[in-house]
Amino acid sequence: MHENDLKLLEESFKKYYFDHFDLIHVPNRPSEREFGFQRFDSGMTRHLAIKDDKELHLMLMNNIPSDVYCSNACYSFPNLPMREKDWKEADLIFDIDAKDLKLDCRKDHTCNKCQSCGEVSVNSPNCPKCQSSKLEQKSVTCKNCIDIAKQEIKKLTGLLADDFNIERKNIQVYFSGNEGFHVYVYDSQYQKLGSRERSELADYLMFRGAIPETFGFNRYKPDRSSFSDLNEEGWRGRLSKHIFSSKSKRSKIISQILTNGYSSFQNQLDEAKNEIGVVIDPNVTMDIHRIFRLPGSLNSKSGLVKQKCDNIEEFNPFTDACFIDDSTTEVLANCPLVFNLKNKKFGPYNKEKITIPKFAAVYMICKGLATSA
Amino acid sequence: MINLGQDEMAKYPFLADSGQYLKDKGFTLEQFGTDPDLKLIVDKAYHRIEAAAEGKIYRSDIDEHAKDAMLPREVFSFLLAVVLLKLSGMQTLIRRFSLAESRRAEKFLERDLSKFSEKNKEDLAIRILEDLFSIQVKKQNNYFVISVSDYLEHSISFHEREWKLVNRRVDAGLVFLTSHETVRLVRKELGSYINSKIQNANVPTMSDSFKEPVKRLESLAKKFPTIVVSSTEYPPCIKHAIEVLEKGENLPHSGRFMLGTYLLSKGQSVEQIAPLFKNAPDYNEKVTLYQLNHLAGSSGSGTKYICPSCEKLKSQDLCFIIPECDGIINPLQFGKKKIVNA
């Protein structure tokens, strides 16, 4: 990173942390958590113990980190190496990332940056300037993606409450600071579950691995009377609603399913996963030793805050998570994409020197699509 | 300790405090070793082990009329079987015996669980599940319900897809099971419970009439060789597959493929690997050798197969990831890479 960019980012991050101690706190049971941070110009420091907000704020001021992390797990000795930490339990975490939604709009807010010469391009498999194929994808946050991600969150929290009996008050949603959301579950019956058990929970929510028998299609003695119905609870009910859509069509569709056969129904289930399953990253849920971005901290991929969302429907990341100030800043921008922040539209910029509010400058520098002039 | 009636003791003899039981009945172990009249029971104990070793479930044909005399003998034969096993020290037999005895108890548990009209029977089964395996079972209509987290902890090592949570009836944090499924859930643990009971039993002194059956056990054990593999450096997926085979349980084809390709890549020969599969229920030496040679590329096509990726194994329910697996994408890398930042 260029000297000037580094200076600009560090100053902006420092100012945020200094002005917003009120937004950034240690989680519950802080002394049992592992903390970590990264600086703009150096690697990761992990296995830290931080016992309260005061220590956390001190750490922020002393280090001006680009990213701050905290474990979802509680340990007896959080600052020892992994093997000696003595894992006790961990909050359940789900990651909903817009990238995993694979929406059509994705191509409209993604560009490529050449890792050899730095040229930025859209829609080309090779760098138009030096022909290198080593391109890094850069994307900006998109409203459509966020809206669809919100629908997934609704699906997820509904399932967590209905099927897993998790109280709404123990579910907390956070905007990740970039293109997704993290859903935390505190104090549930699932706190002590290990990695493999969590992976099962993830499969359940994603509707992965369902077999025809579960919904009443027995491979060897098919019998229409055992098929699931719309009013049942859990996946039997949800799948019924999905494939029968109404009570009156059920009988006819069952006949069809029986005619098409077992493996065709299996395919139908595998496909249904994409529509009725929740799109989460299972690796995040099953990792019980990970450190996650600390709520209230800045995300160095965007300069936006990992922000708590108390009302997910109303939440607008482009205003609610943007905390860098708007003092005018001059940058050299090479950003073919359009983005919105604090209700202002920015871009596209074609290698232009422009004067824009600092939050937009920081956003583009974090994305690697501008440098400070 | 759960308080048991006479017939409950016969069904679940592993719950008995053996020393106390003998005392209550007015016997000592020495008597069994010396009294020719009691030799019959020693024989019965031997047969109980033999049946177990052959994978059969010991059937107690309890005659309703002679119940009072027969029930204690049932318990004695179990307790003596443990004594003989301890004296022989044959781990293969102990493992097989534990497995068979747990299958036997499973049957009773299931029956007791489903007889909900006889209130106290149900209670015993439910108490066994709770005291021994800390699963809280409640009855709801025709189902037995347990919490999702308990369900996951006990079902996680099952490979069949029907045990995946997504294929279960789940509502409000509970899983709904039949009596059969509830009991199936603790099969493995029941086996290890009985096994640990035997491991922790005192080794009695050898006496004359035990000598002969113990000798016979030693030669019986030779029929079931155990393969000693130092499994410390193996990744969990491989360890697990070896364990499954050693227990004589069924390993799906995908698991055999993984194990075969893994060990071949680690430089083991087909001849070294083949014995691993000996305990499998459907073992056939010829077929096994053929398949292994095929994987090794030494037959037919000449294609050498490589061990599947962690991702693939995960999708086949063969992955049992632990922190040490961090950062690897194939089991072959296990133990090679250092964990970053650790």
Ligand code: SF4
């Ligand atoms: S992560 Fe890979 S090595 Fe580890 S258990 Fe799973 S499949 Fe095996």
Ligand SMILES: [Zn+2]
């Ligand atoms: Zn280039």
Ligand SMILES: [Zn+2]
């Ligand atoms: Zn989009």
